Amino acid sequence: MELSIPWTNAQPVAVEKQLPVRRSQGLTSDDPDLVGRAREGDQVAFATLFEQYHAPILNYLHRMVGDRAMAEDLTQDTFIKAYNALPSTRPDLAFKPWLYRIATNTAISQLRRRKIVQWIPFLPGHDHASDQSIERSVGRRQDIEQTLSRLPQHYASALLLRHYQGLSLAETADALGITENAAKLRLFRARKAFAEIYGSVDALDAPREWEAR
């Protein structure tokens, strides 16, 4: 079958024309017209959205699963799912959190299929973080990544969406499929868990434990 849309020719034009405007305005919402056309099946519009969210979703999934190859696969799955599900979405769809929700669910599903559940150590008596400031070692990116990998998935996703992807609280809540208050609470617990794990040298040095659910 012939393809009616020259993808390679159409994408750059659309991206170049829209992304700068989006960035300059600091918009976090999606172009309704673009999403609407993508919902209609406009492949160019979808391609524009894909170009816009390709890297963020890839990075988000990379941080979620910790494996680049898997993240690429999950990214592909995410966008294909999004493309197929777009026509059935509501007109007032908030594309960005919706896309992140797909990505989150895709990643968690994939991890569950692999029967990998990360185990977070319980640190009794360590309710409060030590005086050692994380800031001193914030440059230790590996520690942060390692800490992140040890967080429960729902905590990691919340932190990544909020701080790594820069989603607002409302968007984070929407992406997680929870209310804003629940997102606040989850972020609070995620931060505490992150601080505890990060502040615990033993936890970082301990061998990574995996267990099948």
Next chain:
Amino acid sequence: MISHERAEELISARMDAPLTPAEHYELQSHLAACPTCRVFVSQADDIARGLHGLTRLPASPAVSRAVMSAVREEQTGWAWLSQALQAFSSPGLAAAASMALVVALAGVLYVAINAPGRAPVPTISQGAGPVETISAVAEAPLPTAIPTQAAETPKPEAPTSQALASAPTKEPQPTATREPRSVEPAATREPTVAPTPAPTTAPAVEQDQPAIQPVADSPVIEPVYEEPAAEEPTLALADAPAEDTAPVAIAQEAAPEEAASQETVDTVPVEDAAAAQGAEPEPVVEQQSDIPADTTEDDGQGGKKDGGSSGGESAAPEATRPVGPVPLEAIAALEGAGQAPDFNLPPAPLNPTLPDQSFLPVTPTPVTDGTPTPEQGPGEGTGDPTGSEAPQLAEEWDGDPGIAALIPEGTLDDAALAEAQTEVPEDTWTETTDTRDRDGKKDKDRKKGGSHQNQQTAYVDEPLAWTGLDNPLLQTAPAALQQEADVPAAPLPEPAAPIELQQETGYPVEGQPVSDDGTGYDDSAVYDDGSGYDDTAVSDDGAGATGDENATTTEETPQIDPATGMEIDPATGYLIDPTTGYLLDRVHGRVIDPRTSYEVHLQTGLLIDPATGALLDPNTLAVVVPAGFGSGSPAYDPGSPEMRGQIETVVDDNYNNASIRMEPATDGPVQPIGEIVVPTETGDAVEIS
């Protein structure tokens, strides 16, 4: 005072959304006294920064290729069918489509029954257009021709060329709507769309209907659409009778699945077509309502208008009902698709950036030397945007008579502090023989190598110290004082023999002016004029009563209280605690610092600023923030940089209603009136053990 857990929640919440003033104030109060939570503040901020600073992968070309190819396959496959099914997945659409189908069948039956011999209405170009178009589409190589066409029919942003070429007869509405778009917006945003979707059907139509194309291209269409009475496009007026165009419109607006029935409907007589038309647009409306915002409402309105008008205007518009008329409202809505209010944008981020946290003492900015800047108000120069949120404290500090009264300049500069320290030499407090907290405190200070010069001191109480169990004031004089404080007006027992008591105490007896009224202590006048102490000395306001004066006086003629054996302050008439040097006001049950005339906090031994209620270090008059205040964690690191900053505090006697405002220190000298910089470099802070 909020709990520790609550404070941590607020610390986390402030990173997601601005706190309310009350929450902000609560958090500040807690942070000022809770180093553990300040650590969590730092950690939470570091987490955000650390996560944000993680490396990011570039876009993967492999993913791009895979996704695009997958999408193409989806699009060119049977995706149209799934889309169509999805479109009818909504109840409204399904109901509308069902009704339209029923009406169409009813029309067919009516024709078959009532006009069996009647020949079908000949179709003109417009009427035949759709049929031919559909058939041409059906012959098109791509099976997606029909659904693509149907899906794109309501698209207002379809390129003009495409609209003109694709459906001159079948869709005047896109033509009408694209006319204005092709001038402004379409020129900029549609170039990439131009070669898109519909082209699969467009060429076929273009070839089949060449004669109509110029009509569609002609600008005559616009004025035709602007006339309300002539909702029908030019095509209908020029070429087709209304009765023929109506079925065409129905056929065009019908769902793709109804393409089979369109030919049948096409043969419906005018009267029947009118009835059918009244029902047909419904599915069109519903179907289009599933289309995204910018196009949905426009086409939906047009569709609804079409369907509604066909019922309401059943008489007149009947004859003029043209090919798929698009109401002007719909056209206008299409033209203004960009401003269509039907699309709810995603909620704007509450605060994409982290809230300003300058009020939090997490920045280890070097502490200044405490050089005061009296003209600088609270919060000024600190960059604290939250200063307005808790202005009441700052305002309360403005007229601070307590601290300001101690220093003539009205400021707490270094010189004043040094002078204050000079006025009350440390020896004054250490000359006592018992080893008490105050001595230990100084020892700690010296041991840590800190210097109080040019700096004020932050005292940190251990929580246990609040109980007063180890407080010297509660162990010595205040005990007796408190016992008698309950009966302030009751006269003390008369001294049996003052001279004898004086002798027993070892104080000089001769020349000792004792209260000569024989009552010992008279509330109205402790000493009469004949005692050698005039009223002027007694009625001293207290503020000016210095230890030096008292010392001078007492050295010369010390008076001894016969009941307690304590020395009597000749200036005030209060007893002088031999251990601490404080004055004991037995009448009111107070302990007074002779140097400042401030009341002494019985449980902590700190001075109570009468203006603010703040607890002050008796040596340096620095505001004391007890460590572990409000929490069970008394941990305090004197060298912690988080302890730096400006502190405003109002603490009641019970530590229950403390409100402390803490601002981070800045590089410049910041010490507004009423605010005290608490330098807490290593060794500067002293713990009261």
